[in-house]
Amino acid sequence: xxxxxxxxxxxxxxxxxxxxxxxxxxxxxxxxxxxxxxxxxxxxxxxxxxxxxxxxxxxxxxxxxxxxxxxxxxxxxxxxxxxxxxxxxxxxxxxxxxxxxxxxxxxxxxxxxxxxxxxxxxxxxxxxxxxxxxxxxxxxxxxxxxxxx
Amino acid sequence: xxxxxxxxxxxxxxxxxxxxxxxxxxxxxxxxxxxxxxxxxxxxxxxxxxxxxxxxxxxxxxxxxxxxxxxxxxxxxxxxxxxxxxxxxxxxxxxxxxxxxxxxxxxxxxxxxxxxxxxxxxxxxxxxxxxxxxxxxxxx
Numbered sequence: 001x002x003x004x005x006x007x008x009x010x011x012x013x014x015x016x017x018x019x020x021x022x023x024x025x026x027x028x029x030x031x032x033x034x035x036x037x038x039x040x041x042x043x044x045x046x047x048x049x050x051x052x053x054x055x056x057x058x059x060x061x062x063x064x065x066x067x068x069x070x071x072x073x074x075x076x077x078x079x080x081x082x083x084x085x086x087x088x089x090x091x092x093x094x095x096x097x098x099x100x101x102x103x104x105x106x107x108x109x110x111x112x113x114x115x116x117x118x119x120x121x122x123x124x125x126x127x128x129x130x131x132x133x134x135x136x137x138x139x140x141x142x143x144x145x146x147x148x149x
Numbered sequence: 150x151x152x153x154x155x156x157x158x159x160x161x162x163x164x165x166x167x168x169x170x171x172x173x174x175x176x177x178x179x180x181x182x183x184x185x186x187x188x189x190x191x192x193x194x195x196x197x198x199x200x201x202x203x204x205x206x207x208x209x210x211x212x213x214x215x216x217x218x219x220x221x222x223x224x225x226x227x228x229x230x231x232x233x234x235x236x237x238x239x240x241x242x243x244x245x246x247x248x249x250x251x252x253x254x255x256x257x258x259x260x261x262x263x264x265x266x267x268x269x270x271x272x273x274x275x276x277x278x279x280x281x282x283x284x285x286x287x288x289x
Contacts, residue, residue: 002234003243003287009227010247012220018261019217026214027205030197035206037190039218040225044182047222051179059175068168069189071161073196078161082154091155096245098159103238106167110236117289118238124282125242129249132275139269 033076037069089133097126166240169225170232178226185225242283249279 023032083091100122108114173181231240253272259265 002231003239005227006231006235006240006243007247007250009224009231009240010244010249011251012224012227012247013244014248014251014255015261016217016220016224018255018263019214019220022261023210023214023217026210028202030193030200030202031205032217034190034193034197035215036218036221037186037193039215040221041183041186041190041218043219043222044179044186048179048183061171061175065168065171065175066184066188068165068172069185069187070192071165071168072189073192075158075161075165077196078154078158082151082158085151086155090152094152094155095159095162098156099162099241099245100159100238102160102163103166103236103241106163106237115289118286121242121282121284121286124285125245125279126282128275128278128280128282130275131278132272135269135271135275139266 029076029080033073037072089137093126093129093133096129097122100125163237163241166228166232166237170229170237170240173226173229174233178229181229182222182225186222239286242286246279246283249276 020029020032020036023035026032027035079091104115104118104122107118169181169185172184175181176184228240228244231243253268253276255261255263256266257268
């Protein structure tokens with residue numbers, strides 16, 4: 001069940017990436033991020049008022065727990081710098097590998113348990129991604145040749 | 150250097166799942182969503198003010214493009230729920246798989262006004278590899 005939620009979150013990530021890049025073509029990525037957080041905040045407040053019955057109280061948490069929103073901004077800013085500079089294949093692969101390995105590391109720190117399965121899984125995922133990239137590249141090449149012929 | 154930057158983006162995504170998930174586990178999902186978006190909004194506003202960017206947001210932009218943030222709320226909620234139940238790595242692994250499958254669907258049908266790229270059946274092999282990787286990760 002949770003797997004399905006995570007899967008849907010990924011599918012939604014792609015849709016929101018497409019919407020954002022379209023908005024960014026009008027206003028640039030930084031201002032589209034501003035729009036994003038504003039719309040998100042409005043929806044969040046609405047949801048909170050609808051579903052949350054308890055009153056809000058501050059919980060004592062380490063300060064880093066509050067930095068999720070800032071991470072989102074760093075991601076946008078760094079992506080902006082990096083994506084035009086290196087081929088998409090590398091950006092996508094590196095971003096995916098960075099996510100997966102950091103995820104494995106965080107789980108290790110949280111649960112004190114290093115699993116070999118997770119590393120093998122990351123390797124398989126990377127191999128699959130790379131394989132499909134090669135096919136994409138061949139398709140593009142064929143198309144380009146077809147056009148020039 | 151740029152490759153390091155790309156890797157760093159991935160690292161930040163994973164930490165974002167951890168941070169947001171921790172917040173949601175302690176505050177409840179909806180209050181956490183508000184905190185996440187307030188922090189993000191303050192952050193990006195300060196950045197824009199420091200950089201003195203001119204406002205380019207106007208009425209000529211199609212309204213539905215402003216709704217990306219609403220989708221963001223749903224996906225952050227899903228991630229937060231999954232974080233407590235299955236941890237960071239599995240949330241990310243299944244999320245990436247969802248992203249890949251969705252991108253193939255969007256390309257194949259040319260959804261959202263994007264260029265149509267028909268599905269090449271050779272890619273089934275790559276998808277199977279990716280899926281088996283995600284499956285192996287659930288084993289332990």
